[in-house]
Amino acid sequence: MVVSSTKYILSVRFLLVLFFFTVIEANVIPDLKIKLLNGTKTSLAELTKDGPLMIDFWATWCVPCKKVMKYLDEYHLEYKNQGFKVLMMNTDSPRSIGKVKSYLKSQNHQFLVGLDPNKVISKKLNGLVMPTLILVDKGGEIKWRHQGYLPGEEVEIKKQISQLLNN
Numbered sequence: 001m002v003v004s005s006t007k008y009i010l011s012v013r014f015l016l017v018l019f020f021f022t023v024i025e026a027n028v029i030p031d032l033k034i035k036l037l038n039g040t041k042t043s044l045a046e047l048t049k050d051g052p053l054m055i056d057f058w059a060t061w062c063v064p065c066k067k068v069m070k071y072l073d074e075y076h077l078e079y080k081n082q083g084f085k086v087l088m089m090n091t092d093s094p095r096s097i098g099k100v101k102s103y104l105k106s107q108n109h110q111f112l113v114g115l116d117p118n119k120v121i122s123k124k125l126n127g128l129v130m131p132t133l134i135l136v137d138k139g140g141e142i143k144w145r146h147q148g149y150l151p152g153e154e155v156e157i158k159k160q161i162s163q164l165l166n167n
Helices: 002-025 044-048 063-078 094-107 120-124 154-166
Strands: 033-036 041-043 053-058 085-090 112-115 132-136 142-147
Touching (some): 063 085, 063 154
Parallel strands (some): 085 112
Antiparallel strands (some): 033 112
16 A cells, blocks of 8 residues: 555656646747748757747738738848847648749748748647747747737737847
8 A cells, every 4th residue: 555655646746747847848949940931941949049039820821911921021120130030930731832932022021931831830839820929039938929910919029029139
């Protein structure tokens, strides 16, 4: 009886420690490999080594995604001298890549564009609702997350970026 209760206590302690470290680590993005629209490859660690990163999951069919894009491009340009970057992770299917390229070319955006046609990255970062914005600091820690977009929310997005850069 004593042995089984000791095993139970050890099992509970182990699970509590495991839970504690999982909760702590859940705020740090994994170092995922990213294929960019221009054909090059990078990683999330590489993108955050110089400063914060805004990751936004989007698709060509998503109207709110297209609306927030212009603001994210403005912020990408405005704060780039402080190491800030915007990574737009496209989740269109492999057959729709032509639409992605032509849409972005017509808009002349300057942010980085990653491809996630099989939704591997969006699943790992819980970015299946579009748009999903994830603001990450230089160390890879998630500082802010937002899903959806309504006109006016760009003010809060800029505020979050500015606060992170000024800390």
